[in-house]
Amino acid sequence: MSAKRPSEIAPKTADALLSWYDAHARALPWRAAPGSNAPDPYRVWLSEIMLQQTTVAAVTPRFAAFVARWPSVEALAAAPEADLMAAWAGLGYYARARNLHACARSVVERGGFPNTEEGLRELPGVGAYTAAAIAAIAFGERAVVVDANVARVVARLFALEQPLPAAMPALRAATDTITPDLRAGDFAQAMMDLGSSICTPRAPHCLACPLSAGCAAYRAGNPEGFPVKRAKPIKPQRYGTIFWAEDAGKVLLVTRPPRGLLGGMRALPTGPWADAPPGLADPPFPAEWQMLPGTVAHVFTHFRLELALAVARADGHVAVGAWWPVTELDSVGLPSVFAKAAAAIRRAT
Incomplete structure (x- = not known):
């Protein structure tokens, strides 16, 4: 799979998806309206950390409680770590809470969030995906954002037959070919919403999908066959x-x-x-x-x-x-x- 751009499918895919997103975007407490030029980097960052390995339904009330208690990155940086850890209970992966605190302090020391993907990668607890998501959503930078929902959509669009997780480089390269230069943040969130509501793991609603005309898995009549997953090992x-x-x-x-x-x-x-x-x-x-x-x-x-x-x-x-x-x-x-x-x-x- 080549990651060269532009691709013939790219403009059609991006335009169709963004039009759908303008009409159907989920209203989430950390999200700015489609087309907005002023998303809050603090809210974007906080939500992305919270959403790692956790559902939107579980995070939404917890996010509201967090921003009510700590409405800014400065407030979070000044919070006692014990209070933050207690507030995090139930969200899992507690190392994320410690990294969250360290990252807030680093941002305050820097005088604000870096506005590039590379700069964001330097923050504690911010990996490749999170940096790309924040760069695209909060700062409008063209970045390739691939979470579980996006991976499923792209695997079906291109009918990628390599099993996960080995397929991630190919998935990222394919996502790169359809990510637009403008509205990259809206595009990333649109892909997430599409995977959440239309291109679902089971029984996808292909007739309602704005991308079905160009979807290789749909044309093959087997969208549920993608992404291909290796058998899960038995947990000890x-x-x-x-x-x-x-x-x-x-x-x-x-x-x-x-x-x-x-x-x-x-x-x-x-x-x-x-x-x-x-x-x-x-x-x-x-x-x-x-x-x-x-x-x-x-x-x-x-x-x-x-x-x-x-x-x-x-x-x-x-x-x-x-x-x-x-x-x-x-x-x-x-x-x-x-x-x-x-x-x-x-x-x-």
Whole structure:
């Protein structure tokens, strides 16, 4: 696949898609109206970081809460990291929250967001895709933006037969051939919207698609066959134990190590995560721990986790961690796996 431009399909594709977008663009709280010359780089950047591996439906209310609490990059840079980490709970990939804070501080030190794709790549936590998206959407720079929705649309337009993820260079090259010089940000968002509402993973609405006339997969009668995906490997299974220590209506919480999975987050104490159930191995302190019936399951990116639940009375003699009122646990910002465990334990006790 050659990435040379211009392509004969490019002007027709871009014009048709932008016309469709002008009429059907989603109204999202971080998005400027189609054709706007003044999107807010802070809102664009924040939304792109939040949307990584997370759905628009999940991000929309969380985004509103973030910008209400921290309405500018300066406000976010000045926020205590613990507050940011707690507000991020449930959005996953907690390293992104730490990078978000570091990036905000870097932007403030620079005096604002860089307005080029290359400059944006220098910011903490901003990779190739995010830099391209911000450059196109916030600054109108011609950049090739390929997220999961765009990849699906382009794979079908060109009927690319190479499986993902190996096909990404070819997908990016193909996207380059149809990305216009003008309104590149609107074009990128239009591709995202098309993939979300029309060119869906299953049962795409090809008759309503503005690009169907030039779509190779549609002409072949097999749009759902693209993009081609390799078989997913089976995720390994791991096991652990959550420890719930309660004293006078308060529960013991600890802060996880700053690096690693769920780093720096407040959490319930947990023993080792192993290939077999560890039982009561490595409790936070000696006590008469009792195992509750049932377990809590959680799926991370690279493994599945099954957690047994252990409870004990602390009697006020424990000096590790911090005590938090059980009735106020919802305000802590526990990561999802610990919030599940807390809910299960409270139901059982």
